[in-house]
Amino acid sequence: MSDVTTGELFYQKVNQAFPGAIDRAVEFRGEHTLVIRQASLKDVCLLLRDNEELACNLLEDIVADDMLPEFPRFAVNYHIYSIPKNHYIRIRVPVEDPDDGPETLAAVWPIASWLEIEVWDLMGITFKGNDQLRRLFLPEDWQGHPLRKDYPLGYEEVQFSFNWQAIDAKKPYAKD
Amino acid sequence: MGVEQKLGNMGVVTTRLEDLVNWGRTNSMWPMLFGLACCAIEMMSMQAAHYDASRFGMELMRPSPRQSDVMIVAGRVSRKMAPVLRRLYDQMSEPKWVISMGDCASCGGVFNNYAIVQGVDEIVPVDVYVAGCPPRPEALIDGIMTLHEKVRGEGMKDWA
Numbered sequence: 011m012s013d014v015t016t017g018e019l020f021y022q023k024v025n026q027a028f029p030g031a032i033d034r035a036v037e038f039r040g041e042h043t044l045v046i047r048q049a050s051l052k053d054v055c056l057l058l059r060d061n062e063e064l065a066c067n068l069l070e071d072i073v074a075d076d077m078l079p080e081f082p083r084f085a086v087n088y089h090i091y092s093i094p095k096n097h098y099i100r101i102r103v104p105v106e107d108p109d110d111g112p113e114t115l116a117a118v119w120p121i122a123s124w125l126e127i128e129v130w131d132l133m134g135i136t137f138k139g140n141d142q143l144r145r146l147f148l149p150e151d152w153q154g155h156p157l158r159k160d161y162p163l164g165y166e167e168v169q170f171s172f173n174w175q176a177i178d179a180k181k182p183y184a185k186d
Numbered sequence: 187m188g189v190e191q192k193l194g195n196m197g198v199v200t201t202r203l204e205d206l207v208n209w210g211r212t213n214s215m216w217p218m219l220f221g222l223a224c225c226a227i228e229m230m231s232m233q234a235a236h237y238d239a240s241r242f243g244m245e246l247m248r249p250s251p252r253q254s255d256v257m258i259v260a261g262r263v264s265r266k267m268a269p270v271l272r273r274l275y276d277q278m279s280e281p282k283w284v285i286s287m288g289d290c291a292s293c294g295g296v297f298n299n300y301a302i303v304q305g306v307d308e309i310v311p312v313d314v315y316v317a318g319c320p321p322r323p324e325a326l327i328d329g330i331m332t333l334h335e336k337v338r339g340e341g342m343k344d345w346a
Contacts, residue, residue, distance in 0.1 A: 149266045156300045163299055184272075184309050 016097045017042035023064055027057050033104075043087075043100040051103050052113045058090060058099065059118055066092045066099065069119035072126060074133040078159040082106040084135055088115070105135055114140035132157040204342050211255070211281065212243070212334040218254035218278065219247040220271070223261025225288040225320040232323035242330055251277040256333065257310070258326075262290035263303045275310045281345070283337070285329050286312045289319045 014022070020042060021035050031050035036043040046054050058066040070089040077083055084105040091098050103112050114137040115122035123142055129135050130143040134155030137143070145152055154161055169177045217239075221229055233239045233247060240246075248254040251274045263271055275284070286306050289295035292315045294304035306312060313336060316329035 147266075149269075161300070168298060169293065181305075182308050184307060184311050186311050 016099070019063065020044060020058075020099050023061055024054055024057060028053055036102075041098065041100065043102050045102045045104070048103050048105065048112050051101070052115065052118065054101065055088070055090075055115055055118045058101075063095070064092065064099075065094050066090045068093055069115065069121055069125070072122065072129055074129045074135055074157075076133065076157065076159045084108055084133070086112055086129065086135060108133075108135045111136045111138065113138045116140060131155070134158060204340070205338075207345075208338045208340055212337050214243045215255045215283075215330075215334075215337075216246065216248050216253060217244055217285075218251055218257040218274070219249045220257055220274070221260045222263060222267065223288075223290065225260035225291070228320045228323055229258055229260045229287065229326060232326045237323040237327060239327070239330075242327070242334070244330070251275075252279060254278055255281065256283045256285060256330075258285045258287050259291045259306045259310075259312075260287040260320075262295060262297055263306050263309070264301050265303055268303050268309050271306070272309050283313045283333055284310050285314045285316060285326075285333060287316045287326060287329070288321055289317065292317065295319060 017035060017037050021032065021044065024044060024046075025032055028050050031046055031054055033045040033047055036045065044054075058064050068091040070091050073087045073089070075085045075087065077085065082104040086103045086105055088101040088103075089098070090101060105111050112135075114126055116126075116139070123140055126137040126140050127142055127144060127146050130137065130140075131146045131148055132155055144150075148156070167173070167177055217233075221227075231237060233244065251257075255278075257275060257278065259271065275282070284306075286292045290297060290302065291306045292312075294302055296319075298304065303309060314329045314333045316325055318325050321329075
């Protein structure tokens with residue numbers, strides 16, 4: 011890895027093994043991102059883990075974006091780190107339909123199952139093959155996914171002196 | 187109502203039952219520990235050496251709802267925490283009171299969003315609201331004194 015930068019190394023390895031899997035590669039302030047098509051995500055991740063030069067053995071986090079009103083609206087980011095090689099790579103997967111999301115990576119990194127539950131809980135992106143998707147942070151009877159941009163921000167109007175009585179009248183005060 | 191003046195030499199005191207009971211209640215009011223956020227730091231300070239809540243009969247914070255009389259909700263209550271808070275309130279034995287400490291517990295404070303209950307009075311009936319973000323220990327003590335005033339004014343028909 012003397013004359014090849016981390017970004018180039020990842021791009022070459024992935025492109026060599028799966029031509030056409032990479033949509034584009036982005037470098038921003040020393041952070042490398044590979045935008046991957048949804049169908050080849052699991053194959054790419056297996057390569058990242060098992061290739062000796064890449065050796066990405068730690069999935070740090072899974073983060074989802076909501077880019078309303080763009081299309082594709084959602085994207086899932088996988089922050090992946092290699093402890094022996096000390097390099098990071100971010101895999102970004104645009105998701106067109108949140109009900110038909112990317113494949114689960116639980117078979118690649120076991121922690122992915124847990125992180126995918128979190129993404130589903132707050133953003134509503136399903137992961138194919140993950141049958142554990144359930145409420146993690148929110149109460150079990152929660153409706154909707156609150157980190158989506160079309161989710162209402164507050165559920166109660168703010169009470170000022172001019173509308174005090176109107177809000178006070180409909181506020182659900184607790185009984186003894 | 188100095189007892190000495192009424193006592194005389196007879197060794198007998200007459201008073202109203204309401205006054206006696208309310209005197210007993212106000213002078214031994216154990217708070218239930220319900221620290222949820224930064225307000226809890228001020229609540230601990232109120233209880234510790236500098237402000238010394240035991241001057242008002244609050245010797246110790248009880249984490250157990252069965253042994254406590256007043257619940258001090260210190261901090262923002264999330265929607266997931268709300269059923270727990272109500273359950274603990276229901277487990278407290280009568281008579282029981284609630285102090286809503288700070289802006290978040292009283293009205294949601296700066297957190298007007300999906301996750302935070304907009305005022306703990308939607309879950310449990312609140313007796314005293316203490317304003318501040320967070321309120322200083324003096325403010326909380328003032329809230330406790332206000333609650334004492336309220337309890338002293340309770341009549342026998344309120345006890346039922």
